[in-house]
Amino acid sequence: MSSREPMWYCHECHAEMRPLMVPDPHCASCNGTFVEKLENPQDDPREFAHAHDGFDDDALPANMEGFLAGLRALLRPQEPEHTGRPTSPHAPQRGPPDGIGRLGSGGGNGLTIQIQGSPDGRSRTMIIGGGGARRDGPGQGNQPPLLSEFLRGPQGRQDGGPGIAGPLMAQYLLTMLSNRPGHGMSDFFPFMGMPEGAESGRWGDYVFNQEALDQIITQIMENSNAGRPVPATEEIMAKLPREVLEEGSPLLEKDCAICKDQFKADAEDEDERIVVTLPCKHPFHEPCIMPWLKSSGTCPVCRYQLVPQPEHGAPGPGPPRESSSGRPTGSSGSPPGVFPAASSSTPSSPTQRPASPGGSSHNRSGSNGGGSSLLSSLFGSFGRGHQRNGSGDSAHGESSNRGSGPRDHVPGGWSDPVD
């Protein structure tokens, strides 16, 4: 890369660097994807960052309700705001006094995020998703709960401060999004890996209505491999003692328990003259036992385990319905509270999440760029809230890694308990 190229700025770790460009521009130091090219001196993101170092701290911005109101306005563009807040974010003087972020539907030009960042009142505007033409879905009833309803609960406030807990915020946003008819959602939130079926009440691993839950349960009933017998390995099968039947063998008086035929030294099929004796001393025709061992490494007669088998009848809440919450008998548990649709292998499933939510469609840079990364980053921060310490990863780094793994869940860790 030429040294005359402008430096880039990482909004996540505040580093100035030259980003790695593949697959998307991302920060060379923290791998965050919320990066911006420093090409316009009039619009220097560093000012913004210095003025608001607390932006991605654990504490949420004080005026988050304003942000949410804006987001709601965006998602329900044809409905009057019933919080009484202005729907247009283009009037900085009407915004919250110490506004940090406002979202709104910026005319026909996509999502506009206006950030009143600098102490001197200058604002920054980002535009995401230029098309804008698809935001014409009709509004529907089914209002999402107001933020104040969430805040009313005792868990709404964590420490008496004005912020709300991260998981709670996540819950709020999720509920809000789920209540939207679904038009154009994937335009706005490609990073969320929003499946096409969002309007049917499913969103990633999460469901919002009975029908969607039923669908998932059906999938699990049909697809789950958990608890299935473990086959014997090729090595184990190859090492089993084999005996070619001969006249006088004591085996000739016995039956193969699988085919129920007596062992015969003069069997027509030469393979049937070969007897495999399992370590538990039960003998079988080789062609009878081998297919079985390939499906289950146990003795058909006494269930002797040639390879360790999953425990059956492990304590569980009850027959199929409950158990279909898919508690895998193996080692990989699902995160609590997550319906593990993604853990069952359903390649044809319409709800399969697209890979790499961060990998789509936001390759732009500059002052308009990184828009979806911004949102993603915001969601990441909100969702993870107080659980971020320790991992060292940036919130967004986490969310961009989701989506392909078997244990992925909706960005932001909704499964974390509301504390």
Add this chain to the structure above:
Amino acid sequence: MAVSTRRLQKELAEIKNQGTPVGIQLLSAENFQEWHLSLEVLGDTVFAGEVFCLRFRFDNQYPISSPAVQFVVDDKWKAPTHPHVYTNGHICASILGNEWSPVLSVISVCVTLQSMLASCKKKELPPGNDRYVRHAPDNPKKTRFEYDDDTV
């Protein structure tokens, strides 16, 4: 000749030669894909006087793969009201799933199910019956049941 055919021929011959256990009758075995047997619980049980029909479906891996076994539910037959039997006839029994063994046979499955019904103290539907029936696959083998209750 498929493995299943040879084995089923043998089972059929045995049924015809030695008969079936009390309360179990072969209704039809016209091919080696699907058999029907009737099942009756004798003695003083909650199912006294009721007769049920079991449908066995075999693939050509039988007996390596388990048969698909369910109670017939139609104009003539209905499923027993039992905590392990769904109203669509699907049966939650470990020997039909994870614990199937090729040593088992059509008759041994019938005897096991007969005993499962006989030990039932109270006619109850399985929990979640409606939900299961609404979405159950046609073939009960596609359902992964969790077997957690040995008492009924």
